[in-house]
Amino acid sequence: MRNFDVLIVGGGVAGMTAAIYAKRRGKNVCIIEKFTLGGQVLTIDKIENFPTQKLIDGLTLCGMMSEQVKNLGIEVIADDIISCNLSQSVKTLTGKKDVYQAKSVIVATGLSYVELGKNEDEYLGKGVSYCAICDANFYKNKPVIVVSKKGSGIVDANILSEVCSKVTILDSEDMSAFASVNSKPKIEVVSNATVKSVFGKGSVEGVKAVVGGKATNFDAEAVFVCLGKKPTKLFDSLKKDQNGFIITDENMRTSVSGVFAVGDVRSKPLKQIVTACADGAIAGANA
Numbered sequence: 532m533r534n535f536d537v538l539i540v541g542g543g544v545a546g547m548t549a550a551i552y553a554k555r556r557g558k559n560v561c562i563i564e565k566f567t568l569g570g571q572v573l574t575i576d577k578i579e580n581f582p583t584q585k586l587i588d589g590l591t592l593c594g595m596m597s598e599q600v601k602n603l604g605i606e607v608i609a610d611d612i613i614s615c616n617l618s619q620s621v622k623t624l625t626g627k628k629d630v631y632q633a634k635s636v637i638v639a640t641g642l643s644y645v646e647l648g649k650n651e652d653e654y655l656g657k658g659v660s661y662c663a664i665c666d667a668n669f670y671k672n673k674p675v676i677v678v679s680k681k682g683s684g685i686v687d688a689n690i691l692s693e694v695c696s697k698v699t700i701l702d703s704e705d706m707s708a709f710a711s712v713n714s715k716p717k718i719e720v721v722s723n724a725t726v727k728s729v730f731g732k733g734s735v736e737g738v739k740a741v742v743g744g745k746a747t748n749f750d751a752e753a754v755f756v757c758l759g760k761k762p763t764k765l766f767d768s769l770k771k772d773q774n775g776f777i778i779t780d781e782n783m784r785t786s787v788s789g790v791f792a793v794g795d796v797r798s799k800p801l802k803q804i805v806t807a808c809a810d811g812a813i814a815g816a817n818a
């Protein structure tokens with residue numbers, strides 16, 4: 532069991548900013564991050580709407596922010612929080628590796644990818660990906676599949692078509708309008724396709740789908756699941772809006788005393804880096 536003054540769940544730009552502000556107030560603060568510091572920003576090639584002097588890419592921005600976190604001596608723990616008890620004055624978070632307690636918790640878990648919900652877990656890192664900009668280069672000159680809903684995979688398909696030999700979009704809706712204007716010969720669009728499972732010996736070799744009622748196999752070396760993003764289901768005791776985003780007041784306080792929410796996980800009209808950082812600053816100054 533580890534004890535802190537302030538626990539921050541999620542090390543995206545919102546969580547890192549919250550940590551910097553809380554630490555500078557002399558708090559014993561820690562960030563718990565299940566992957567890598569940076570979150571979604573790591574996937575951005577060219578950041579827009581961010582008032583730096585020059586255009587900046589996500590890796591550079593995250594590198595600079597995580598360096599500040601490190602230089603301030605903020606502890607970063609690699610763990611995945613899977614449950615929590617927020618009802619007492621001391622809050623308890625349980626991760627896959629350890630249990631953590633603090634008087635203040637800042638939820639900064641951002642958004643996560645909508646899963647296919649089939650057997651894709653077996654092929655994570657073996658051909659199944661959720662991020663074209665991160666993983667396209669692994670499939671240079673190889674055929675890939677994009678799983679899409681109402682065109683949600685078009686942006687990723689365009690990115691993949693720059694490097695892959697063929698991109699097949701399997702969309703669950705009627706995409707004939709898009710298919711007729713799509714001028715990229717490498718991109719094929721299949722409408723009314725429901726993906727049933729991923730197949731392959733050890734790594735991805737394709738997907739089984741039903742297209743217009745007919746079972747069809749599509750061969751490919753990678754499957755990009757591009758079905759959008761959703762907020763975390765954790766923290767059920769907090770008041771959320773109809774879309775599952777956590778409701779806060781202007782000081783980032785949630786419906787439970789001592790618990791704050793910042794960044795994309797929060798119910799708000801504009802989800803951008805500057806607003807995530809602003810949320811983090813306010814919570815870090817109050818937690």
Ligand SMILES: Cc1cc2nc3c(=O)[nH]c(=O)nc-3n(C[C@H](O)[C@H](O)[C@H](O)COP(=O)(O)OP(=O)(O)OC[C@H]3O[C@@H](n4cnc5c(N)ncnc54)[C@H](O)[C@@H]3O)c2cc1C
Pocket residue numbers: 540541542543544545546563564565566567568569570571572574575577578579580581610611612613639640641642643763765793794795796802803804805807
């Ligand atoms: C492709 C793309 C392009 C974008 N372009 C721009 C742009 O040009 N300009 C702009 O301003 N904004 C842009 N955005 C939006 C911006 O990236 C987000 O608004 C911002 O990064 C949100 O930050 P966050 O810290 O709230 O969440 P996230 O970045 O989602 O970070 C959340 C972190 O929490 C971690 N986490 C989640 N659950 C747990 C758990 N249970 N335990 C431990 N850790 C957990 C995750 O691993 C992640 O690192 C873009 C987003 C995308 C996806």
